[in-house]
Amino acid sequence: MNKTQSETDWKRVLAHKEGDPIPFETGDGPYDPNDAEAAHAWFEQADLVRKGKLVRRGKRGPQVAPTKTLVSLRLSPEVINHFKATGPGWQTRIDSTLRESIRKTA
16 A cells, blocks of 8 residues: 655644634635635535545536526336436436437427
8 A cells, every 4th residue: 555645734733723713824725714705615616526536516607508498397107217227317318319209200
C-alpha cells in the first residue's frame, strides 16, 4: 500500500476550539469557511464525487431553450419494469424508443 504524506497542519487543527472562527489565510483554499454565503456558493458549484466517480456536476448555466418538456404520463407496469430493469437512463431510453417509433411511421 502506498502511503502519501499528509499536508495537514495538525497542530493548527488541534488548536481550534469549538465555536471559534476557523483560522483562514488567503492561500488556504478557494473561500473563507467563516463566510457562510461564500462557502454555500462554492459548494453549490462544486462537482460531487463518490468513490472516484462523478455523481453530480456543479450547477449548469442557463439553457438557451428547454430541450425537453415535463409531462405526467401513465404507462403500464410492464413497460416501466422493462425499462427500469435496464438500469439508469431508463426514461431517456423510453424517449428514444418513442422517437424511433415516430420515425418508422412517418
